[in-house]
Amino acid sequence: MLKIGIIGAGSRGIGCFGKLVTGRDDAEVTALADPNSARMEAAARMLGRKMNFYTSVEEMLKNEHLDGVVITSPDYTHQENALLAIKYGVHVLVDKPLATTAAGCERIIRAARKKNLEVSVGFNLRHAPVLMKIKDLIDSGAIGNLMLIENREFYDGGRTYMSRWNRKYEWSGGLWVHKGSHDFDIFNWWNSSGTPVRVSAFAGVNALRPEGIPFDIDKDKPVGPICSQCAYKKACPDAVPEAARGSLFGAEAVEVDGYVRDKCLFLSDKDTHDNGVAIVEYDNNVRASHIECFICNFTDRRYTIIGDRGIITASLETPKSVTLSPRWGDEDHIIHVPPAPEGGHGGADPGLVARFIECLKTGNLSSSTGRDGIRSVAVGEAAEKSWREHRMVEISELADLNDPVLQSI
Numbered sequence: 001m002l003k004i005g006i007i008g009a010g011s012r013g014i015g016c017f018g019k020l021v022t023g024r025d026d027a028e029v030t031a032l033a034d035p036n037s038a039r040m041e042a043a044a045r046m047l048g049r050k051m052n053f054y055t056s057v058e059e060m061l062k063n064e065h066l067d068g069v070v071i072t073s074p075d076y077t078h079q080e081n082a083l084l085a086i087k088y089g090v091h092v093l094v095d096k097p098l099a100t101t102a103a104g105c106e107r108i109i110r111a112a113r114k115k116n117l118e119v120s121v122g123f124n125l126r127h128a129p130v131l132m133k134i135k136d137l138i139d140s141g142a143i144g145n146l147m148l149i150e151n152r153e154f155y156d157g158g159r160t161y162m163s164r165w166n167r168k169y170e171w172s173g174g175l176w177v178h179k180g181s182h183d184f185d186i187f188n189w190w191n192s193s194g195t196p197v198r199v200s201a202f203a204g205v206n207a208l209r210p211e212g213i214p215f216d217i218d219k220d221k222p223v224g225p226i227c228s229q230c231a232y233k234k235a236c237p238d239a240v241p242e243a244a245r246g247s248l249f250g251a252e253a254v255e256v257d258g259y260v261r262d263k264c265l266f267l268s269d270k271d272t273h274d275n276g277v278a279i280v281e282y283d284n285n286v287r288a289s290h291i292e293c294f295i296c297n298f299t300d301r302r303y304t305i306i307g308d309r310g311i312i313t314a315s316l317e318t319p320k321s322v323t324l325s326p327r328w329g330d331e332d333h334i335i336h337v338p339p340a341p342e343g344g345h346g347g348a349d350p351g352l353v354a355r356f357i358e359c360l361k362t363g364n365l366s367s368s369t370g371r372d373g374i375r376s377v378a379v380g381e382a383a384e385k386s387w388r389e390h391r392m393v394e395i396s397e398l399a400d401l402n403d404p405v406l407q408s409i
């Protein structure tokens with residue numbers, strides 16, 4: 001049995017990785033590290049297993065003999081936690097983003113390389129059947145030479161990005177890093193012979209601001225500060241639902257660290273966007289554009305991938321098929337996609353965990369590595385700089401992605 005430690009016992013650490021590892025017969029979660037002991041206790045109850053708890057990551061690494069750790073603490077802590085695990089000689093799976101800056105990713109990769117350790121990154125979308133099918137079609141030449149990729153992402157969970165730590169640039173690296181790194185990774189993966197070179201992005205907050213409050217306010221009754229205490233919690237169509245707060249974030253855990261997940265998304269101190277568009281140029285004459293919209297009543301990613309011999313169109317959420325429209329000829333080809341396995345993110349999460357465990361057992365590289373982590377963060381960081389500084393940003397300002405060490409793991 002492989003022994004796995006989880007750093008950051010929150011929704012992703014326990015609700016995804018904890019459950020998936022616990023459900024396997026070749027690995028077990030033996031330790032948790034999280035500053036919040038009440039949350040770790042709730043986590044162990046949720047997983048129905050005994051495990052050791054540490055409020056210090058370093059203490060866990062010193063005392064446990066772990067085969068690997070999964071890092072699911074907030075984004076701004078990834079670098080420090082990954083470097084600690086590497087210092088103690090443990091392989092890491094860091095949930096996306098690898099770090100909040102390309103420089104942070106570079107430090108992790110260089111440290112792991114020196115110790116010959118694996119760095120896997122939580123790019124679960126690479127395991128989504130519809131996106132794997134598109135990858136096969138591109139690689140098999142079905143649309144000729146790739147020219148242009150477009151993804152329009154709609155997320156009806158945008159409130160979660162505005163009501164907790166994700167809302168702050170200093171904690172998440174901004175949403176082009178925190179959320180966009182998933183999507184930039186898919187662009188990089190599909191366009192595997194290219195390296196991203198420059199990014200232009202525009203973004204802003206149009207709806208989730210005080211002027212956007214969608215109900216009448218009584219001047220004697222202020223709005224907020226958190227949905228569960230707000231006088232308008234019934235009237236507000238965007239109130240964070242009670243259920244979204246979850247059992248790991250109950251009163252006992254809040255008492256320890258004051259971490260609430262339902263800050264008013266109209267009034268909070270957020271400095272990340274609620275919509276935007278980013279355009280990426282690659283060194284192989286390929287371009288990609290990505291729209292992020294957190295103001296909508298549905299969740300989907302809708303893709304158009306254009307080559308000089310045809311166009312692929314697909315949706316992530318209705319993944320029964322992918323449409324291939326050849327450049328010449330009137331007939332579209334409908335290509336069926338196998339049903340997704342059970343599990344989070346359209347069955348992608350179990351695939352990610354399976355590859356990490358396989359990587360620990362065999363030493364074969366994981367499906368997404370440090371190289372992929374830094375490439376996607378570099379694009380996200382460039383997009384953040386671009387919209388904040390109103391300019392096009394060269395990736396070379398942030399990292400030399402062609403440096404052999406940054407491509408080696």
Ligand SMILES: NC(=O)c1ccc[n+]([C@@H]2O[C@H](COP(=O)([O-])OP(=O)(O)OC[C@H]3O[C@@H](n4cnc5c(N)ncnc54)[C@H](O)[C@@H]3O)[C@@H](O)[C@H]2O)c1
Nearest residue numbers: 008009010011012013034036072073074075077095096122
């Ligand atoms: N791959 C995906 O699809 C996906 C989806 C959601 C979140 N994520 C990523 O997973 C990570 C966790 O997100 P979440 O939504 O589970 O957050 P969360 O807020 O639910 O949980 C974070 C946990 O980390 C703990 N923590 C805080 N500081 C810490 C530190 N210095 N060391 C260790 N633990 C610390 C908190 O107490 C909390 O229990 C983030 O990096 C996020 O970007 C990935």
